[in-house]
Amino acid sequence: MTSRRAFLGGAGAVAAAAVALPGTAAARPELFFGPHQAGITTPQQGSMQFAVFDATAENREDLIGLMRAWTLAAARLTAGLPADHLGTADAAPPGDSGEAIGLDPARLTLTFGFGPELFLLQGKDRFGIAAERPAALVDLPLFPGDQLETGKTGGAIAVQACADDPQVAFHAVRQLARIGAGAVSLKWTKAGFCAAPRTKGTPRNLMGFKDGTMNPDTADARAMADYVWAGKEGPAWMEGGSYLVARQIRIALQHWDQMRLGFQEQVFGRHKYSGAPLGKTDEFAPLDLDATDAEGDPLIPATAHARLGAPALNGGAQILRRSYSYSDGADFVAERWPPWRQAIEYDAGLMFMAYQKDPRSGFIRIFETMSRLDALNQFTTHVGSGIFACPPGATPGGWLGQGLLG
Amino acid sequence: MTSRRAFLGGAGAVAAAAVALPGTAAARPELFFGPHQAGITTPQQGSMQFAVFDATAENREDLIGLMRAWTLAAARLTAGLPADHLGTADAAPPGDSGEAIGLDPARLTLTFGFGPELFLLQGKDRFGIAAERPAALVDLPLFPGDQLETGKTGGAIAVQACADDPQVAFHAVRQLARIGAGAVSLKWTKAGFCAAPRTKGTPRNLMGFKDGTMNPDTADARAMADYVWAGKEGPAWMEGGSYLVARQIRIALQHWDQMRLGFQEQVFGRHKYSGAPLGKTDEFAPLDLDATDAEGDPLIPATAHARLGAPALNGGAQILRRSYSYSDGADFVAERWPPWRQAIEYDAGLMFMAYQKDPRSGFIRIFETMSRLDALNQFTTHVGSGIFACPPGATPGGWLGQGLLG
Numbered sequence: 001m002t003s004r005r006a007f008l009g010g011a012g013a014v015a016a017a018a019v020a021l022p023g024t025a026a027a028r029p030e031l032f033f034g035p036h037q038a039g040i041t042t043p044q045q046g047s048m049q050f051a052v053f054d055a056t057a058e059n060r061e062d063l064i065g066l067m068r069a070w071t072l073a074a075a076r077l078t079a080g081l082p083a084d085h086l087g088t089a090d091a092a093p094p095g096d097s098g099e100a101i102g103l104d105p106a107r108l109t110l111t112f113g114f115g116p117e118l119f120l121l122q123g124k125d126r127f128g129i130a131a132e133r134p135a136a137l138v139d140l141p142l143f144p145g146d147q148l149e150t151g152k153t154g155g156a157i158a159v160q161a162c163a164d165d166p167q168v169a170f171h172a173v174r175q176l177a178r179i180g181a182g183a184v185s186l187k188w189t190k191a192g193f194c195a196a197p198r199t200k201g202t203p204r205n206l207m208g209f210k211d212g213t214m215n216p217d218t219a220d221a222r223a224m225a226d227y228v229w230a231g232k233e234g235p236a237w238m239e240g241g242s243y244l245v246a247r248q249i250r251i252a253l254q255h256w257d258q259m260r261l262g263f264q265e266q267v268f269g270r271h272k273y274s275g276a277p278l279g280k281t282d283e284f285a286p287l288d289l290d291a292t293d294a295e296g297d298p299l300i301p302a303t304a305h306a307r308l309g310a311p312a313l314n315g316g317a318q319i320l321r322r323s324y325s326y327s328d329g330a331d332f333v334a335e336r337w338p339p340w341r342q343a344i345e346y347d348a349g350l351m352f353m354a355y356q357k358d359p360r361s362g363f364i365r366i367f368e369t370m371s372r373l374d375a376l377n378q379f380t381t382h383v384g385s386g387i388f389a390c391p392p393g394a395t396p397g398g399w400l401g402q403g404l405l406g
Numbered sequence: 407m408t409s410r411r412a413f414l415g416g417a418g419a420v421a422a423a424a425v426a427l428p429g430t431a432a433a434r435p436e437l438f439f440g441p442h443q444a445g446i447t448t449p450q451q452g453s454m455q456f457a458v459f460d461a462t463a464e465n466r467e468d469l470i471g472l473m474r475a476w477t478l479a480a481a482r483l484t485a486g487l488p489a490d491h492l493g494t495a496d497a498a499p500p501g502d503s504g505e506a507i508g509l510d511p512a513r514l515t516l517t518f519g520f521g522p523e524l525f526l527l528q529g530k531d532r533f534g535i536a537a538e539r540p541a542a543l544v545d546l547p548l549f550p551g552d553q554l555e556t557g558k559t560g561g562a563i564a565v566q567a568c569a570d571d572p573q574v575a576f577h578a579v580r581q582l583a584r585i586g587a588g589a590v591s592l593k594w595t596k597a598g599f600c601a602a603p604r605t606k607g608t609p610r611n612l613m614g615f616k617d618g619t620m621n622p623d624t625a626d627a628r629a630m631a632d633y634v635w636a637g638k639e640g641p642a643w644m645e646g647g648s649y650l651v652a653r654q655i656r657i658a659l660q661h662w663d664q665m666r667l668g669f670q671e672q673v674f675g676r677h678k679y680s681g682a683p684l685g686k687t688d689e690f691a692p693l694d695l696d697a698t699d700a701e702g703d704p705l706i707p708a709t710a711h712a713r714l715g716a717p718a719l720n721g722g723a724q725i726l727r728r729s730y731s732y733s734d735g736a737d738f739v740a741e742r743w744p745p746w747r748q749a750i751e752y753d754a755g756l757m758f759m760a761y762q763k764d765p766r767s768g769f770i771r772i773f774e775t776m777s778r779l780d781a782l783n784q785f786t787t788h789v790g791s792g793i794f795a796c797p798p799g800a801t802p803g804g805w806l807g808q809g810l811l812g
Contacts, residue, residue, distance in 0.1 A: 096614075098613075101614070151737075167599055186736050195505070196509075259499055265495065
């Protein structure tokens with residue numbers, strides 16, 4: 001009974017089903033189909049489950065089968081439906097693990113990206129797509145200070161599941177992993193949270209500072225075209241897509257908590273509580289990089305995080321950050337700086353997620369300088385890394401990645 | 407400025423401050439002071455950050471100082487206030503790390519418990535309280551199948567932070583850890599989530615089954631007195647308190663997802679979607695342990711989880727479960743059963759949290775049988791464990807643990 005009512009068939013039924021959900025004050029589900037994938041300019045949800053898969057498919061047909069199945073499941077899941085039939089006692093295992101039954105769709109979005117390894121792995125072009133690899137999908141360079149762990153780095157396909165409920169986000173990744181068995185295997189996954197301010201505003205990260213103040217305006221189509229969406233400069237299959245750079249950044253929170261407020265603000269180049277540039281009171285006041293104090297020193301220090309990230313110092317570069325804090329318990333760690341500090345500390349920090357038109361003029365351009373000079377580096381260590389080409393959205397009846405593989 | 411406005415002084419100001427928060431549709435803050443600690447019979451929040459500390463204090467006075475400072479900070483945090491002064495540029499480090507500024511109190515509760523190690527560590531009675539250790543605070547036996555990791559087991563003081571926002575829960579633990587520096591050091595910590603059903607009802611764990619159906623009714627004062635609150639049978643300082651057994655249970659989700667629905671239901675002894683006992687349709691229908699099927703076999707199998715946990719088979723034992731799912735990424739693991747399954751799998755499962763009047767007639771009584779016979783054990787592995795005596799609540803002007811240490 002349950003399974004029959006819950007399973008409404010293909011993607012065509014999804015929109016109607018979403019509307020037919022039992023009435024509550026819940027937010028409307030996010031639309032899955034469209035010119036761009038959801039989860040990029042979508043207002044940030046409270047939770048993320050990020051997952052990266054290795055591709056184990058042996059040929060292009062299997063990869064196409066995966067993307068078709070994932071597209072259908074993603075459309076259903078984002079509409080608040082089970083991924084597939086819930087199952088009967090003696091049939092195959094249930095088509096959905098069940099922990100989201102009765103939960104709100106919670107604005108779930110699922111965003112897919114292809115990593116360099118999908119195009120070429122150890123010299124093998126398994127899927128016949130090596131020639132289609134965009135120039136913008138570069139291998140990220142090793143930056144100064146990187147302490148990347150292989151288990152958290154690279155991967156063939158990424159899935160970013162975001163929702164206002166962590167159980168909904170985890171559930172979605174879990175269904176996709178099960179559906180993908182044989183074609184992909186889970187390489188790494190990471191849960192994150194982003195607290196919504198009670199009053200509208202920029203969320204704070206675990207350093208207590210606002211994070212995202214300088215983001216381009218997602219309502220500004222021109223800015224999105226200039227900084228976020230891939231255009232005609234690359235392969236046609238990526239037009240309307242975006243490039244994701246994901247970095248797991250561990251933060252020495254216990255160490256940070258011992259720093260004076262004034263020092264913290266010098267590190268960021270901003271006031272902690274208002275988010276305003278040093279010397280200003282408005283969070284969104286422009287950064288005056290030439291301002292000096294009474295001694296003639298820069299008001300915003302040369303090594304301040306905000307200065308080094310400013311578009312004016314990076315050839316106008318802008319990226320759309322959509323990061324989530326993470327807290328994975330605690331373990332014994334030797335901090336990056338000072339190196340003599342070793343203790344059981346939070347395994348916590350920021351899952352940095354940035355979307356951009358081209359990583360070469362986006363994240364790489366900005367972080368080349370930051371990784372060398374940023375005062376924040378005393379407290380942060382990049383331990384995971386990935387770069388992914390996120391294709392444009394699918395249309396009903398179509399599937400994600402069809403422009404590349406179809 | 408900010409710090410002056412935000413810091414309103416001692417516990418006396420807390421209640422007024424909570425009421426004065428900017429008006430929103432947010433839930434009212436949970437009360438911190440009272441005859442019992444909050445976070446036990448409080449309706450379950452969506453997120454938990456559980457933390458266990460080693461005691462590094464060298465004498466009773468330092469431990470008293472810790473509990474006084476923690477009581478004050480906990481009263482402020484649960485009311486939505488910073489833990490202490492936000493700080494000025496050149497003064498000491500901020501008294502609060504800042505990531506909860508602007509967030510709703512989110513029904514934060516902070517629940518404290520004392521572990522066996524606080525009373526006696528390696529034969530040393532550092533705080534002069536060894537004689538006050540309750541008989542009910544036993545050392546948990548090693549159960550069949552336990553694969554406990556030392557880093558996740560034991561500890562001197564536990565803090566359970568629950569809130570409807572994971573950032574609020576993490577923030578609270580972080581402030582307490584900083585305030586406690588010198589008297590305690592973090593041993594382990596774990597984040598969890600519990601999704602609230604859209605319609606009122608029992609939440610589901612990551613196995614997709616409802617979890618908590620058989621809980622005693624927290625609105626039934628007699629049941630709470632019988633099963634949850636410590637009474638006059640133990641030391642006076644614990645009267646009105648409760649005993650927490652915390653177990654980190656890793657679950658082989660990928661393995662579970664390959665099981666047929668009928669098998670899953672035989673394992674639990676309940677129907678998956680309704681939560682009803684096998685053969686019934688109502689979640690809250692009583693378990694009929696004598697019912698048989700057409701072949702004369704028990705309808706609820708001898709190894710079913712629900713049967714083995716039933717009060718009727720455990721001398722009437724009941725415990726108040728308040729568990730949270732966790733998802734800590736993925737790692738390479740050899741499953742407990744079948745032993746030949748080794749792969750990168752979710753490091754996910756259940757942070758089992760159970761409160762009770764006496765663990766000897768509660769968790770231990772129930773789990774002695776379950777750990778040997780429960781069919782669920784094929785998919786679950788207990789990797790962390792702790793037992794803690796949670797004293798009664800504090801009154802304004804008083805502090806937690808005063809009955810033991812004051």
